[in-house]
Amino acid sequence: MIVFRDVSLVYPNGVRALSEVSLTVARGEFLFLVGSTGQGKSSLLKCITREVRPTDGEVEVDGQALSLLRPGDIPYLRRKVGVVFQDFKLLHNKTVWENVAYALQVTGARSRDVLRRVPRMLDMVGLAHKSKMFPYELSGGEQQRTAIARSLVNNPLILLCDEPTGNLDPQTSGEIMTLLARINAKGTTVIVATHNQGIVDRMRRRVVRLVNGRITHDEERGRYHVGLG
Amino acid sequence: MWDWGRVRFFWAEVVQNFTRNVPMALTAIGTVAISIILLGVFLYLRTSFDSVMKTLVDQVALSIYLRDDARPGDVRALAARLAADPRVDSVRYVSKKQAIEHLRQTLRGQFNLNLLNTNPLPNTIVVHARHPADIPVLAQELGRSPAVAAVNYGQGITEKLLRAERWLSAAGLIVVGLLLVATALIMYNTIRLTVFARQREIHIMQLVGATGWTVRWPFVFEGILSGLCGALLGLTALALVYHSLAPAFVVNLPFLPFHPTSVSPLHLSLELLTIGVLVGMLSSLLSVSRYVEVA
Structure with a gap:
């Protein structure tokens, strides 16, 4: 599903974010990307959405080499990849329903599809009763659920989560991770970049550790401290 | 098949963006209006002066x-x-x-x-x-x-008159050109600010897979709307001033090269309206394209 072959990334300011990263993520897999801040987790995720272009190496998503994509193809790649952020990135002037519908509407979905899919998605994340509320009227966990619903409404093959529990309390973090596990169980490949030790250790999924832009450890059913001795 | 839901979404986006930040929208409209007033006054005087010169030259x-x-x-x-x-x-x-x-x-x-x-x-x-x-x-x-x-x-005098007409016409054209560039730059910068304030939204649109033109269109229409409203406001102000002051000018300052009948208000209004709309549209397009290409 996702293949990194000797990928290096140096930003225009000279900062080296990734060094010769090779990684394969199978369809339907659940993977934690761990490492402290500044080790290259977000940069690796940005390579998958083509927000950045590797300086060297190749990234493949769903059998497609991203270096061969023309700028006009990038939006279509992004429809296969949902993204969830620590700061939710919701539109504050839109209701929960509108935020979720927005992802469908800007991709040109027909209105009857919007009317069919948005309620189903809100039901799945448990927010059907708050569909008319604005993001500032919701708790952090509810805002993150809205963001997850938005990222999934286009039926992506892959869900990337960049510190999805970074702004949430432990209990809410647990609920969000349960939701992500459910989404994964339905066949969506999920990659979660995090430094939340609790959730990694509890879920015991594949753990990949990044240090200074290199993959130092990659373990099935790993723990947060994998590779740290 | 035409999907009215999509059309409604598009226009709702344009109107919502336009009305959400009222002070910003008013700044953009005000800037366009002031630029159009300046440009209108100068274009009017130039056309009027040109026609006076032409009347003189035609007598040769x-x-x-x-x-x-x-x-x-x-x-x-x-x-x-x-x-x-x-x-x-x-x-x-x-x-x-x-x-x-x-x-x-x-x-x-x-x-x-x-x-x-x-x-x-x-x-x-x-x-x-x-x-x-x-x-x-x-x-x-x-x-x-x-x-x-x-x-x-009238050898000698005629040549001088013809030369003067050519120079003045060229100078007028240059000033109109400079004024147009200045107007466009002022409008561009104001509209760019409104786009800048919505960088986050553009980023979100791109992340959920909107194509470049899906991101650009609402902004382009917003630019057209700013240009249109600003130009209409400017034209209204110009029309009010014109109707109250022009007759007094002609009577009291007959030595000025001012020739109201030689300028077609409809023609001038259409010109200014087109300039307002075009500059508004292009300013938005250029501003939003900068952010669209970043990603």
Whole structure:
């Protein structure tokens, strides 16, 4: 599903974010990307959405080499990849329903599809009763659920989560991770970049550790401290 | 099949973006309005001044004085040539008799023309050219005819007038050009601020897979709306000032090159409206394209 072959990334300011990263993520897999801040987790995720272009190496998503994509193809790649952020990135002037519908509407979905899919998605994340509320009227966990619903409404093959529990309390973090596990169980490949030790250790999924832009450890059913001795 | 839901979403986006940040939208509209007022006043004055200059230049005529002993064949040939020349706009024949009569009228009471034994005035052909600039060349060519005694078009003064007209017209065009660029830059910068304030939203649109043009269209229409509202506001202000002040100007300051009837308000309004809408649209397009290409 996702293949990194000797990928290096140096930003225009000279900062080296990734060094010769090779990684394969199978369809339907659940993977934690761990490492402290500044080790290259977000940069690796940005390579998958083509927000950045590797300086060297190749990234493949769903059998497609991203270096061969023309700028006009990038939006279509992004429809296969949902993204969830620590700061939710919701539109504050839109209701929960509108935020979720927005992802469908800007991709040109027909209105009857919007009317069919948005309620189903809100039901799945448990927010059907708050569909008319604005993001500032919701708790952090509810805002993150809205963001997850938005990222999934286009039926992506892959869900990337960049510190999805970074702004949430432990209990809410647990609920969000349960939701992500459910989404994964339905066949969506999920990659979660995090430094939340609790959730990694509890879920015991594949753990990949990044240090200074290199993959130092990659373990099935790993723990947060994998590779740290 | 046409999906009204999608059309409704698109327009709702445009209107919502436009009305969400009212102070910002008003700043953009106000800037456009002020720019349009400045541009309108200058375009108006320039058109008016141009028409005054044109009236002056159009008065330039070529007088061809015929020899008294000219052979009728030569005069006929000259007349035929004038009739066939595409540069000639109109030809008027003034006979010796008409000329002395005209002079008599002009000098009524100041000079007794009966004192003259003979009529010293020649038969004359008065020529107006389509383009006054052609007159010096025409004069030179026609002066060679054996029927012609002399030609006169106010040599020296006419050339100066024509040169002045050319320079002033070019200078006016340059000032209009500079003013247009300045207007466009001011509008561009204001509209860019409104786009800058929504960078986050553009980023989100791109992340959920909106194509470049899906991101751009609402902004482009917003730019058109800003341009249109600003231009209409500016035009309303101009129309109010024009109707209350123009008559007073014409009466009280007759020496100003101000010629209200020579400017078509409808034409000028359409020009300004087009400029407002185009600059608004292009400013938005350029501003949003910068962010779209970043990703």
